[in-house]
Amino acid sequence: EAKRQRDGEAQFFQQAQEDELEDRLTLERELKHAIDHDELCLHLQPQVDAHRQVIGAEALVRWQHPERGMISPGRFIPIAEETGLILPLGHWVLKEGCRLLGEWRHQPACCHLKLSLNVSVRQFQQPDFADQVLAVIQQYDAPPERLTLELTESLLLSDPDGTICKMQQLQQRGVSFALDDFGTGYSSLAYLKLLPLDTLKIDITFVRDLTLDMQATPIAATIVALAESLGLGVIAEGVETEDQRLVLANLGCRIYQGFLFGRPVQPESFSKAIQCHQDK
Ligand code: C2E
Ligand code: MG
Ligand code: MG
Ligand code: MG
Numbered sequence: 542e543a544k545r546q547r548d549g550e551a552q553f554f555q556q557a558q559e560d561e562l563e564d565r566l567t568l569e570r571e572l573k574h575a576i577d578h579d580e581l582c583l584h585l586q587p588q589v590d591a592h593r594q595v596i597g598a599e600a601l602v603r604w605q606h607p608e609r610g611m612i613s614p615g616r617f618i619p620i621a622e623e624t625g626l627i628l629p630l631g632h633w634v635l636k637e638g639c640r641l642l643g644e645w646r647h648q649p650a651c652c653h654l655k656l657s658l659n660v661s662v663r664q665f666q667q668p669d670f671a672d673q674v675l676a677v678i679q680q681y682d683a684p685p686e687r688l689t690l691e692l693t694e695s696l697l698l699s700d701p702d703g704t705i706c707k708m709q710q711l712q713q714r715g716v717s718f719a720l721d722d723f724g725t726g727y728s729s730l731a732y733l734k735l736l737p738l739d740t741l742k743i744d745i746t747f748v749r750d751l752t753l754d755m756q757a758t759p760i761a762a763t764i765v766a767l768a769e770s771l772g773l774g775v776i777a778e779g780v781e782t783e784d785q786r787l788v789l790a791n792l793g794c795r796i797y798q799g800f801l802f803g804r805p806v807q808p809e810s811f812s813k814a815i816q817c818h819q820d821k
Contacts, residue, residue, distance in 0.1 A: 584805035597655035631664035685715035694726025745779030
């Protein structure tokens, strides 16, 4: 009896594993199709300063699946990274982001805004990554000084020299860099100093716990102090409440991103909101 039950369980788990694998294979095939057939889009989330003025936006990729509806990047970016599809996907994001920046040049309400794009490690590690970025900037006549690339700490684990070299090449042309999800990875502080970075982004996990009646988590405080001592800007991610904003402001953080100020929306809605706000 016990053996039969064990066999049954084993079968159940094997079936579940097979289903999961099949799901992923289907998603992989469909994602490939999506990249080539314009099923991806960028949504924009505002980044605001201490006066709640929008100073820029982060572009977040979305997959508008014809049957399954909107799929979030948390579901398909990991698959894209495992399968290598992150390269064409990342290039699509780069093109679409630079196309938007090129359009904004001609929109008085948006021409001063910066746009941040997320770049995967694997995408950045392509030997010709910097050349790709410069070519796309040129193709869409995007102002490089309005473009920020968000990198993650894991880049530093493998090839710090190559990373610094590519970053410098792009920085010389005006592109800025932010370190995303800061505090969740393994940054060596020694490397942090060597990187031509502009901004540290405090990860949402350190913002979530901030409340007025509690001491600010030492981590958020430490990141702000670290950024200051390295001469870097700092952006807090995932700010949802006025209390969180206040605590961050008291720590010396001046730029915020989160649902308190706006959710990611389609680029047309984003531009319209900026325009309306300025007309007021
Ligand atoms: P991320 O770059 O750290 O982006 C911030 C995530 O936090 C976004 O999730 C955003 O919608 C969410 N967020 C913003 N404000 C709030 C808030 O106040 N509360 C909460 N709970 N969440 C907030 P999203 O769009 O689902 O993206 C998840 C991750 O997927 C991104 O994290 C990024 O790592 C990756 N990703 C998104 N777009 C791209 C892309 O174009 N390329 C690459 N390589 N990765 C991307
Ligand atoms: Mg990001
Ligand atoms: Mg982040
Ligand atoms: Mg994140």
